[in-house]
Amino acid sequence: MYLELSYAVGPGASYPDSPPDSFQPVERTASGDGANTTLVHHFLHNGTHVDTPFHFDPTGARIEQLPIEAFIFERPVFIDVPKRPGEPVTLDDVAEYDLSNADALLVRTGFDALRESDRAAYRVLYPGFTLETARYLRGLPRLRAIAMDFLSVDGYVSGHRSGFAVHHALLDAGASPRPPPLLVEDVNLAPLVARRLRRLFALPIRFRGAEAAPVSVVAEVED
C-alpha cells in the first residue's frame, strides 16, 4: 500500500521570514464563471520540498536537470531518533544503523507532533544535523536523498551563525568526491512508524531553472 508523507501546501509552519503563499481565485462557478481556476503563488521552500545543489552551489544541478530516476528509491531506510526542541541529530544517532546500502535516509525526530501544536518551536527550535553528521552522511556510498520531519538540515541559530555550513557540507560539489544528496525537508514521517518500507517516491514539480521544488513524497509499504 501507499502512504502520503507530504504536507498540504498552505498557510502554516514555514521557515521564519519566508514569503507567504497565496491562492488567488481567477474564475469561480459560484460567481457565474464556467469553471473554477486559481492562481497559485508559492515560495519553493514553504511546505514539503526538495532542495537541489543549486540552492547553495552556483554550479549545482537545478531541479529539471535531474533525471526522474533521481527521485525514486529502492533501498530507503527509516530511523526514529526522538529529539527535544533545540537538540540536533548527531553522529551517534545515525552511526548505529547500517546505512551502507541505503539510497534514501528518512530521519524522524518526532517534530511532526509540534508542527501544529507548537509552531514557534517547529519553526525555530527544530533539530537540524550537526556538521560531523552531515559529513558522515555525505560520505555514505549509495545515499541519494535525506528526508526529515523538520524544516532544514541546518539548525536555525547554528545555520545563521555558521553560514549554513550543513547545507554546504551536504550540497557543495567541492565538499566531497561523492555526488550531493537531495534534501527533502518538512516531511511527515509519522505514518512510517512500525511499517516495513519497500520503496520511496519523492516526485518534485518540474519548475525549469529552480533550486528546489514542492515534492510529493509517497512510501510504498508492506500491507
Next chain:
Amino acid sequence: MSLYDLTLPIRPGMLAWPGAASPEQVWETRLDRGEESNSSAWRIRSHSGTHVDAPAHFFNDGAMLGDLPLDLFVGPCTVVQVADEVEQIDHAVVSSLGLPRPRPSGGTIDLSRILFKTSNSTRRLHRGVFDPTFVAFTPDGAEALLDLGVRLLGIDYLSVDLFSNGYYPAHRLLLGAGVVVLECVDLRDVSPGRYRLACLPLRTQASEAAPVRAVLWTD
C-alpha cells in the same frame, strides 16, 4: 525498472490555454547577488503544464484535490494509442480499441487508469503555440470510457474536451462522475501497453487542479 517521465517542465512562455497567464519565476535571493542562497517563488495557474483536474474544477460542491485518495494517483495504468488520422476520440474510436469491459466477477484487466496517446504527442504538445485542432474526446467518447470503469483519464494535450466541444461537456461528464482528468502528459517515448503510474499532484489545502509529476514504469 524502465521509467518514463511524462511531465513538461514549467517555464515562462510554455504551452498554455489561450489567454491563460504564463508561469512566472521570482528570485527572492540569489548567490550571484551576494546573498546566502538561491531561492525562488513561482506564480502559476493551477492548470499549468502537466496537471490534474479534480471534480471541483467544474462543480461547486465537487471534490477538491486534497479530498481525493492517494490510491487514485498510484497504480496500474494502460496506455493506448489512436492512429494519427484520428481527429477526435468518439464512441466508435473507443470501441475500436477493443478494451475489455469490466465484469462484476473481476478477472479482467484493471482499466481504472488509462492514458491516450494521439497525434498530439508528435504534432502539437511540443510546439510552443496553442493549436486548436488538438485531438481530444467527444461527449460520447467520454461516456464510452465511463462505461469501461475509468477513474483517471489522461490525454497528451491541454484538454480532454475538443476545442469545438464548446461548454466543456467531456470535462463535465468525467468530473461529474468523479473521474480525475490528467492533461498534457508527454507520451512521445511511451509505447502502448501496461504500466504502473505515479501521478503525484502538488498537494494544496484547497484546489480544483494542480501541476503533477507523472511517471510510468514497468518493474
